Amino acid sequence: MSTETPLAPPRPSRPADTRKRVKAPLHPGWWIGSAIVGLTLLNIGNVVVRSPNLDWSVVGEYFLSTDVLLGLLRTVELTAIAMALGIAGGMLLAVMQLSPVPVVSWAAKSYVWFVRGTPLLVHILFWYNLAALVPAVAIEIPFGPTLFEANTNDLITPLLAAVIALSLNEAAYMAEVVRGGLLSVDPGQREAAKALGMTHRQTLRRVVVPQALRVVIPPTGNQVISMLKASALVSVTSTPELLYSVQVIYNNNFKTIPLLVVASAWYLVVTSLLYVVQHYLERRYSRGDRRG
Amino acid sequence: MAETVLSLRDIHKSFGGQEVLRGIDLDVTEGEVVCLLGPSGSGKSTLLRTINHLEPPDGGAVFLRDELIGYREANGKLVELTDRVLARQRAKFGMVFQGFNLFPHLSALENVVEAPVLVKREDPEQARARARELLASVGLADRADAYPRHLSGGQQQRVAIARALAMSPAVLLFDEPTSALDPELVGEVLEVMRRLAARGMTMLVVTHEIGFAKDVADRVVFLDGGVVVEQGTAAEVLANPRRRRTREFLTHVR
Numbered sequence: 001m002s003t004e005t006p007l008a009p010p011r012p013s014r015p016a017d018t019r020k021r022v023k024a025p026l027h028p029g030w031w032i033g034s035a036i037v038g039l040t041l042l043n044i045g046n047v048v049v050r051s052p053n054l055d056w057s058v059v060g061e062y063f064l065s066t067d068v069l070l071g072l073l074r075t076v077e078l079t080a081i082a083m084a085l086g087i088a089g090g091m092l093l094a095v096m097q098l099s100p101v102p103v104v105s106w107a108a109k110s111y112v113w114f115v116r117g118t119p120l121l122v123h124i125l126f127w128y129n130l131a132a133l134v135p136a137v138a139i140e141i142p143f144g145p146t147l148f149e150a151n152t153n154d155l156i157t158p159l160l161a162a163v164i165a166l167s168l169n170e171a172a173y174m175a176e177v178v179r180g181g182l183l184s185v186d187p188g189q190r191e192a193a194k195a196l197g198m199t200h201r202q203t204l205r206r207v208v209v210p211q212a213l214r215v216v217i218p219p220t221g222n223q224v225i226s227m228l229k230a231s232a233l234v235s236v237t238s239t240p241e242l243l244y245s246v247q248v249i250y251n252n253n254f255k256t257i258p259l260l261v262v263a264s265a266w267y268l269v270v271t272s273l274l275y276v277v278q279h280y281l282e283r284r285y286s287r288g289d290r291r292g
Numbered sequence: 293m294a295e296t297v298l299s300l301r302d303i304h305k306s307f308g309g310q311e312v313l314r315g316i317d318l319d320v321t322e323g324e325v326v327c328l329l330g331p332s333g334s335g336k337s338t339l340l341r342t343i344n345h346l347e348p349p350d351g352g353a354v355f356l357r358d359e360l361i362g363y364r365e366a367n368g369k370l371v372e373l374t375d376r377v378l379a380r381q382r383a384k385f386g387m388v389f390q391g392f393n394l395f396p397h398l399s400a401l402e403n404v405v406e407a408p409v410l411v412k413r414e415d416p417e418q419a420r421a422r423a424r425e426l427l428a429s430v431g432l433a434d435r436a437d438a439y440p441r442h443l444s445g446g447q448q449q450r451v452a453i454a455r456a457l458a459m460s461p462a463v464l465l466f467d468e469p470t471s472a473l474d475p476e477l478v479g480e481v482l483e484v485m486r487r488l489a490a491r492g493m494t495m496l497v498v499t500h501e502i503g504f505a506k507d508v509a510d511r512v513v514f515l516d517g518g519v520v521v522e523q524g525t526a527a528e529v530l531a532n533p534r535r536r537r538t539r540e541f542l543t544h545v546r
Contacts, residue, residue, distance in 0.1 A: 188393040
């Protein structure tokens, strides 16, 4: 027996060719998983392509039809208007929530709580049926002449009801987004701006908002995409947006599935465009924050 | 005798029932460098922040030359000034913060240019030229286009000093300007401050850098418990403190 114990095991001899590439063996799960996914896709593809009920020629026929395009236009309009009003309302509510006046912040918080706690579909139906609660609207000077009077049903068209419901709903969600953005800006930034002699408004415009935007833009992009899809809900009030437009068509020709495919394809086209815009905006507003 | 630039009279400030400043008087003359020393919680940072009304004092008055800062007198009472007037007054002070507080979405040059153009309505081209000079004077001529996150702490603080100088302030306020810096970066910031002092800048410096106070300060003010415990030249206060409280503090920081 040797008196000396070797401290390290003997070195393995070098492989003959050190340039050989390492290849990891494929796990059996790789094969099983791929097989399941592949078979599922094949089956779906078979139905989609070969089923007589999904008539692709009908999809092609209606994809660019006037009614569908008008519906698409209305959907984009609804989304844009409701989003613009929602962002404005959200900013107002966010500033109100951060107000030092308790009544003001309480009112804003209650609004957000109420709207986020009730379904959008209910809001749409409520505004559509507003006449059942308030039959007529009037603006009058107390004990004086009536300046304006109108029947609620004439005043609140289905389209206006849709815009009101979507905007008021969106404002509550945007309030949270904007509030988060404003709170994300380090308090030292406001102090530095103040110390340099900036007024409250200058501080907000030049220091706080540009930094808050970076935080606000990604969730706002998601809100726009959600809004585009949520606008389909207003089809329940016979507002001729994209979904309702195809519903009208398939109620006549019973080509339900191909027309739903038409609507879905258009929603996908628009959301995809929105993703591109969102990506561009995010890059633009991350100035000073890029690593490297 | 040099003219008095800044006067604090009987400054009081409380936070939630706790009195942080309990009647502070201080006069600073033109070109003087005053270092405020004291243990944490002694109120020295709060005092600095009452000067440009970032913290409104509860009692007492701050005067820049003859101008009352933050308030106006109406029927024997003090009323806080409007946002616009306050902003105009604050522009006369420069402030350098412990955490630098550079604007992260602007380059070093843009940080320096921002306030002169926005607040003083200076011509953007002239402001940029001046900003480049100021950045060069703090040794950052080649970093003008860098964003704050690509600058070291010492570099960021030097940009912050240039940003404060761009407003041509009557008084520069430093709130622990080197406390957030890695030890090897402290020297470059103190060096810039030394040169400012030598050029006759009126400076009020809250600091823990006893060495800087000893070399640069015309006067050292020792605060504890919201009052001025002792003040005098650096040699008097730092070498021969008369008060026990000052002696204790100095043995701990050295």
